[in-house]
Amino acid sequence: xxxxxxxxxxxxxxxxxxxxxxxxxxxxxxxxxxxxxxxxxxxxxxxxxxxxxxxxxxxxxxxxxxxxxxxxxxxxxxxxxxxxxxxxxxxxxxxxxxxxxxxxxxxxxxxxxxxxxxxxxxxxxxxxxxxxxxxxxxxxxxxxxxxxxxxxxxxxxxxxxxxxxxxxxxxxxxxxxxxxxxxxxxxxxxxxxxxxxxxxxxxxxxxxxxxxxxxxxxxxxxxxxxxxxxxxxxxxxxxxxxxxxxxxxxxxxxxxxxxxxxxxxxxxxxxxxxxxxxxxxxxxxxxxxxxxxxxxxxxxxxxxxxxxxxxxxxxxxxxxxxxxxxxxxxxxxxxxxxxxxxxxxxxxxxxxxxxxxxxxxxxxxxxxxxxxxxxxxxxxxxxxxxxxxxxxxxxxxxxxxxxxxxxxxxxxxxxxxxxxxxxxxxxxxxxxxxxxxxxxxxxxxxxxxxxxxxxxxxxxxxxxxxxxxxxxxxxxxxxxxxxxxxx
Numbered sequence: 001x002x003x004x005x006x007x008x009x010x011x012x013x014x015x016x017x018x019x020x021x022x023x024x025x026x027x028x029x030x031x032x033x034x035x036x037x038x039x040x041x042x043x044x045x046x047x048x049x050x051x052x053x054x055x056x057x058x059x060x061x062x063x064x065x066x067x068x069x070x071x072x073x074x075x076x077x078x079x080x081x082x083x084x085x086x087x088x089x090x091x092x093x094x095x096x097x098x099x100x101x102x103x104x105x106x107x108x109x110x111x112x113x114x115x116x117x118x119x120x121x122x123x124x125x126x127x128x129x130x131x132x133x134x135x136x137x138x139x140x141x142x143x144x145x146x147x148x149x150x151x152x153x154x155x156x157x158x159x160x161x162x163x164x165x166x167x168x169x170x171x172x173x174x175x176x177x178x179x180x181x182x183x184x185x186x187x188x189x190x191x192x193x194x195x196x197x198x199x200x201x202x203x204x205x206x207x208x209x210x211x212x213x214x215x216x217x218x219x220x221x222x223x224x225x226x227x228x229x230x231x232x233x234x235x236x237x238x239x240x241x242x243x244x245x246x247x248x249x250x251x252x253x254x255x256x257x258x259x260x261x262x263x264x265x266x267x268x269x270x271x272x273x274x275x276x277x278x279x280x281x282x283x284x285x286x287x288x289x290x291x292x293x294x295x296x297x298x299x300x301x302x303x304x305x306x307x308x309x310x311x312x313x314x315x316x317x318x319x320x321x322x323x324x325x326x327x328x329x330x331x332x333x334x335x336x337x338x339x340x341x342x343x344x345x346x347x348x349x350x351x352x353x354x355x356x357x358x359x360x361x362x363x364x365x366x367x368x369x370x371x372x373x374x375x376x377x378x379x380x381x382x383x384x385x386x387x388x389x390x391x392x393x394x395x396x397x398x399x400x401x402x403x404x405x406x407x408x409x410x411x412x413x414x415x416x417x418x419x420x421x422x423x424x425x426x427x428x429x430x431x432x433x434x435x436x437x438x439x440x441x442x443x444x445x446x447x448x449x450x451x452x453x454x455x456x457x458x459x460x461x462x463x464x465x466x467x468x469x470x471x472x473x474x475x476x477x478x479x480x481x482x483x484x485x486x487x
Contacts, residue, residue, distance in 0.1 A: 008051045013066050015040050023070045031077050039080070043072040089462050091440040093412055093450030095359045096402030100439060102297040102304070103402075104355035109302065109339030116335040123331045136319065138334050142341050146269065147281055149309035153318055154296075154337065158265060160327035161293035161306030163194055165261050166226065168321040169291075169314070171199040173225030178211040178243060179204040181230040191230055200225070210242045213252055220256055227253050230263045231279055246279070250288045259290040259314065266404040267294025267307065270347055274360050275299065278405060281309065290314045296333075298402045301356035302340035303333050359453045360400060364411040368393065370451045370459075371413035377463045378415060387470040390418035390446075398452040412452040417466060418445060422473035430469035438465045 018024055018040050028036045047069060088100060096102050105113070115121075126133035136153060143152035155161050166175060175195060182191050182204065195202040203224070206215040216227060227249055244252075246262060253260040262284045268275040269282075278299070284292040291314045296305030306327070308318060318324060329337075343350040351357050371393045379391055398412035399405075419427045427447050431438040441448040447466075454462065 005051055009048065012044055012047060013069065015044060018044070018066060018069055018073070021066055021070050023067070024073070027070075027074055027077065031081075035077060035080070036073070039073040039076040040069070042076055043069045046072065086437065088437045088439050089458050089465065090453045091414075091438055091449040091451070091462065093396055093398035093410075093414065093441065093448075093452050094401035095356060095398070095410075095453045096298055096400055096404055097453070098402055103301045105303065105336055106301070106340060106343060106353045106355065108343060108353065109336045112335040112339035113332050116331050121331055121335075123334070135328065135331075135334060139338050139341060142338065143307065143309060146341060146344050147285060147309055149285055149292075151310060151312040151315035153308040153315050153324075154329050154334070155306040155308065155324070155327040156329050156333070157304050157327075158263070158267075158293055158295040158306040159194070161308050162191075162263050163198055164318055164321060164323050164327060165263075165291055165293065165308070166194060166198040166200050166228070167323050168318050169259055169261070170225035173200060174203045174221065174223045175200045175226045175228050176203050176205050176216055176219055176224060177228050177230060178206045178215075180206065180208050180211060180243065181232055211244055212242065213244050213248050216244065216249070216252055217256075220258070224256075224258060227258055227260045228263065229261070231265045246284055246287045246289065253290070254288075260288075262289045262292040264292055264294040266298040266402070267296070268299045269344055270350065270357070272351070272357070272361065274400075274405070274408065274410075277408075285309060291318070295402075296337055296340075298404050299356065299400075300340065301350075301354035303336035305329055305333055305337055355453075355455070360410065362410075362412070362452060364395075364413070367411070367413040367451050368395075370454065370456070371415050374415045374449065374451060374454075374459055374462065377459060378417075378466060381463050381467045382470065385467050385471060387467060387474060388420045389470055390416075392416050394448075396448065396450050396452075398450055410452060412450055414441075414448040414450040416446040416448055417470070419447075419470060419473060422470070426473035427469055430473040431465055433472075434465035434468050436461055436465060438462060438469075 015037065019028075019037065024036065024040065027039075090097055090100050092100075122133065124133050124135050126137075139154055140152040143149060143154075155164060177191060192202050201223070203219050205211060205219045229244075229246060229249055246260075250260050252258075264279055264281060264284060266278060268278045268280055271280065281292060281294060289310065291308055291310035293306055293308045294300070296302040296307055300307075308315065340354065343353050351361065375391055375393050382389060382391070392415070393413055394416050396412045396414045397409040399410065400408050417427065418424070422430075424442055424445055424447055428440065428442050431440060431447070438449070441450065449462065449466070
């Protein structure tokens, strides 16, 4: 450590001294005193780290000054008080965005969650009998009516559904899976790892690009307990390929007395044109699978959940398994799922009300018109705020996301923002710090605000956040230039 650093460290004010500053006293009137003390200590500690890390000595005066330290403490308090799980505006062009919470809930589903969360409810109480009930009863009958399944069950996500199926039907035994279906999804969820965790033994059949019914039949032994199909929802193998149809797999299972499970992953319930290459839940059930599972928060457009449909005896076995309690859903998930599924009773109502379906079906003309509205309002607010930026509407290719429909590109439009002095990197960081935050894409030295997953009601907030970010990023850049000129 050099003499400059030692002098800077000695110049750091004591915590007690900083707490006597007028700005610190003002903070103590707005926050609990122990939190103010903690924030001041943290600000001093960060300043000490900055000095020891070798930051430019010319900056130390700003780091160690009392005003700077108290301001840094207030920034910390504001950050600590702000919720960490926050609402954002999705301007990425990815509809089912895993990092942004996947599917937005429809308003009727939100209303059901609020009603259940605010009050006591019938989670495990039967009003008709006046006795204890089962949480499985709330959506199971509705799922069966919508899909034609004989029995249903819901767990907390589709990964849990797969684990439960394998654990309950094949622990200690062999499970046959096509080699081309040994997928890995987000969070390192891998089919081989799930097999080991469940106690089952994985038997790979066929090759990466081609699997035939004879590959399964040759691999069946007295240790085989389950035939499993895994839909490769997040990738596609193209070219010289062949896979066993679910109907053929069911026939093979019936011939050998083996259950067949179908992990569909995404779970498309409606026969929409965009789902034409996606295996449907109804098709799997018609084929006669013993159990099919899929996610509630992907193409279904509901909350995170794993939905299991199938034969009554199989679903009963899954419900009795000890793992079923560990992966059960809570009251708010059930309320959101019921609210979503009720919309599916009227398919046209579902297409209009469920955001995921509505966004995926937007036409290019619709996104161009919406982008035009954003552009007009953004130009007007930029003029009013006195901030400059190059603004335009450009066509884009958006995505379904969420590990679903990997080859689908949806024609969309984005408003492109090319800032002046501040630069696009600073602008992108600033829009993430706005209120509400905006998550967008950077390409070709511009910020792309794709409107495919943008609600009409979010346009005013999007515009205000972008204008605020333009002013902030430009001001930050100007301040940096000023400091450089002074130096």
